[in-house]
Amino acid sequence: LVRGMQMQAARAGVQGSLAEVALKATQARGFHLLRRKYDWVEPEAEELIAKAYERHKRYQEVGESFPPALSCENLEALGKVYHYEPKNLRDKIAYNTVQVLEKFMFLFFREKYDHHAVCLETVAAVPGIVASAHRHLRSLRTMKRDHGWIASLQEEAENERLHLLIWMQHTKPTFIERAFVMTAQAAFVTFYTGMYALSPVTAHRTVGYLEEAAHKAYNDYLEAIDKGDIPNVPALVIAKNYYHLPEDATLRDVVLHVRADECMHRDFNHHLSDLIQSGGIDDHPTEMIDEVNEMKTNKATSDTKQTASA
Amino acid sequence: LVRGMQMQAARAGVQGSLAEVALKATQARGFHLLRRKYDWVEPEAEELIAKAYERHKRYQEVGESFPPALSCENLEALGKVYHYEPKNLRDKIAYNTVQVLEKFMFLFFREKYDHHAVCLETVAAVPGIVASAHRHLRSLRTMKRDHGWIASLQEEAENERLHLLIWMQHTKPTFIERAFVMTAQAAFVTFYTGMYALSPVTAHRTVGYLEEAAHKAYNDYLEAIDKGDIPNVPALVIAKNYYHLPEDATLRDVVLHVRADECMHRDFNHHLSDLIQSGGIDDHPTEMIDEVNEMKTNKATSDTKQTASA
Numbered sequence: 001l002v003r004g005m006q007m008q009a010a011r012a013g014v015q016g017s018l019a020e021v022a023l024k025a026t027q028a029r030g031f032h033l034l035r036r037k038y039d040w041v042e043p044e045a046e047e048l049i050a051k052a053y054e055r056h057k058r059y060q061e062v063g064e065s066f067p068p069a070l071s072c073e074n075l076e077a078l079g080k081v082y083h084y085e086p087k088n089l090r091d092k093i094a095y096n097t098v099q100v101l102e103k104f105m106f107l108f109f110r111e112k113y114d115h116h117a118v119c120l121e122t123v124a125a126v127p128g129i130v131a132s133a134h135r136h137l138r139s140l141r142t143m144k145r146d147h148g149w150i151a152s153l154q155e156e157a158e159n160e161r162l163h164l165l166i167w168m169q170h171t172k173p174t175f176i177e178r179a180f181v182m183t184a185q186a187a188f189v190t191f192y193t194g195m196y197a198l199s200p201v202t203a204h205r206t207v208g209y210l211e212e213a214a215h216k217a218y219n220d221y222l223e224a225i226d227k228g229d230i231p232n233v234p235a236l237v238i239a240k241n242y243y244h245l246p247e248d249a250t251l252r253d254v255v256l257h258v259r260a261d262e263c264m265h266r267d268f269n270h271h272l273s274d275l276i277q278s279g280g281i282d283d284h285p286t287e288m289i290d291e292v293n294e295m296k297t298n299k300a301t302s303d304t305k306q307t308a309s310a
Numbered sequence: 311l312v313r314g315m316q317m318q319a320a321r322a323g324v325q326g327s328l329a330e331v332a333l334k335a336t337q338a339r340g341f342h343l344l345r346r347k348y349d350w351v352e353p354e355a356e357e358l359i360a361k362a363y364e365r366h367k368r369y370q371e372v373g374e375s376f377p378p379a380l381s382c383e384n385l386e387a388l389g390k391v392y393h394y395e396p397k398n399l400r401d402k403i404a405y406n407t408v409q410v411l412e413k414f415m416f417l418f419f420r421e422k423y424d425h426h427a428v429c430l431e432t433v434a435a436v437p438g439i440v441a442s443a444h445r446h447l448r449s450l451r452t453m454k455r456d457h458g459w460i461a462s463l464q465e466e467a468e469n470e471r472l473h474l475l476i477w478m479q480h481t482k483p484t485f486i487e488r489a490f491v492m493t494a495q496a497a498f499v500t501f502y503t504g505m506y507a508l509s510p511v512t513a514h515r516t517v518g519y520l521e522e523a524a525h526k527a528y529n530d531y532l533e534a535i536d537k538g539d540i541p542n543v544p545a546l547v548i549a550k551n552y553y554h555l556p557e558d559a560t561l562r563d564v565v566l567h568v569r570a571d572e573c574m575h576r577d578f579n580h581h582l583s584d585l586i587q588s589g590g591i592d593d594h595p596t597e598m599i600d601e602v603n604e605m606k607t608n609k610a611t612s613d614t615k616q617t618a619s620a
């Protein structure tokens with residue numbers, strides 16, 4: 001398939017931005033693949049998000065950081081809000097669920113963006129573990145392969161848990177916030193487990209929107225730091241270790257890295273929802289880094305062709 | 311601590327088998343560490359089990375097999391039955407739970423050891439995922455670190471799931487067996503989740519005994535192959551990939567490797583139960599490979615001392 005796409009892209013003599021190349025390449029693939037799998041974000045953003053996420057993921061897996069050259073300036077570019085437009089009833093249920101949750105969270109925390117972050121992450125780390133357990137039990141029950149969902153979802157949950165542990169050291173939650181977290185966990189685990197059993201499409205879409213909200217919450221956090229409302233203290237050791245930050249890194253750098261992770265979760269969950277909806281519940285999901293590498297291959301091929309025919 | 315132990319072991323001028331060295335070394339550590347963490351198996355067996363398990367674990371994590379020189383003859387040595395003697399009421403509850411389950415399984419499957427294996431694995435892959443989810447949610451709720459339990463338990467569950475997928479390709483389960491599995495999963499997930507919430511000590515001990523039963527089931531499987539009751543067909547691709555077996559590997563080789571994994575789960579879960587019981591619910595568990603490496607260091611140190619004073 002990839003080779004076919006490369007040839008078609010090359011034959012079309014595509015030139016220009018990564019976005020155009022990607023568009024032409026996917027158009028060449030035929031009707032059911034007319035669009036990029038992550039087409040609600042721009043290809044440039046997709047590339048940055050994928051790289052930012054691969055960084056700590058690869059460190060955990062093979063003990064090396066990747067890519068070494070991703071800077072905080074790169075991460076600044078991820079402030080842009082992307083929104084997956086609800087397309088059907090299930091999308092709208094998901095969107096409205098999160099709208100209600102978000103209103104409630106903002107009412108509870110108001111301007112305390114750091115405290116907001118701690119509690120947000122205790123909830124954000126639930127869906128990945130519920131969904132991965134569901135897929136695991138499904139694989140056992142049907143005695144069929146899982147096709148790479150379990151590990152990705154566990155990785156998501158672990159990443160969110162690390163966000164929590166990082167914010168915990170920067171912010172001491174109050175007693176009332178801890179009580180809130182206990183109640184929220186019991187309610188949310190029950191709610192999300194039921195939702196996942198009834199409709200995995202709606203469940204992953206809900207996480208997609210939850211992560212859109214998380215992304216906005218971290219935009220607000222950054223703004224509060226820039227305005228001086230929250231002091232830009234030095235980053236703590238746990239954050240510096242996890243993200244491989246330099247000695248003089250600050251809280252702001254940590255927020256930038258965490259926000260990039262939320263972009264990745266947002267887009268991966270929207271993709272999983274799309275995938276199940278299009279009958280791909282037994283397909284291997286396309287991780288962003290795969291789509292990025294595919295686009296690059298297409299571009300390289302078309303560039304070579306251009307040069308050769310010039 | 312390790313350095314202190316080495317010095318004490320060296321001072322004691324220990325000589326002899328790995329077992330003796332290990333015993334003296336742990337005795338030197340003081341009262342609460344009077345015994346080896348995995349003292350219900352012999353150190354020689356512990357070393358083999360740890361190596362067999364590290365093999366596919368490391369392959370998944372860093373893409374290389376370890377150690378390359380572990381042979382099927384090594385694995386033959388793991389037929390010996392080790393039993394953790396029940397010490398208190400919780401241990402006895404765990405032991406009797408498994409006794410009942412085991413009787414029931416043998417009644418259902420009788421001499422069909424290959425079919426027994428398929429259904430056993432659909433149950434065996436449940437505790438790891440339940441326990442890891444429990445630890446994950448606990449870490450979120452208490453906002454405290456997990457200390458390495460989650461990943462190890464997820465790895466156990468994934469390893470059991472792979473056992474299932476391997477046996478699935480060797481044995482086509484009947485309709486009645488599939489129905490049995492569905493019912494068993496619903497019942498066991500509920501049962502084990504409740505048990506883990508009430509008493510993690512009893513839950514891990516139960517898995518320890520469940521794995522003792524699994525070990526015996528694979529002993530029976532091997533005997534059936536050796537007697538010719540089950541034909542020793544060539545190993546399938548999925549098993550050869552997972553365990554890095556040579557081209558001409560057979561079903562018997564696969565059973566040997568799977569049995570080594572069951573030894574590891576047995577011992578790790580007994581250790582986790584011990585650890586919680588001794589108040590170490592927030593400690594990093596001692597993986598077998600760590601204890602083995604520690605024993606080797608002690609032995610090397612004492613050998614050097616011997617040579618120097620000779």
Ligand SMILES: [Fe+2]
Nearest residue numbers: 121124160163
């Ligand atoms: Fe997060």
Ligand SMILES: [Fe+2]
Nearest residue numbers: 124211262265
């Ligand atoms: Fe997130």
Ligand SMILES: [Fe+2]
Nearest residue numbers: 431434470473
């Ligand atoms: Fe197993």
Ligand SMILES: [Fe+2]
Nearest residue numbers: 434524572575
């Ligand atoms: Fe097992």
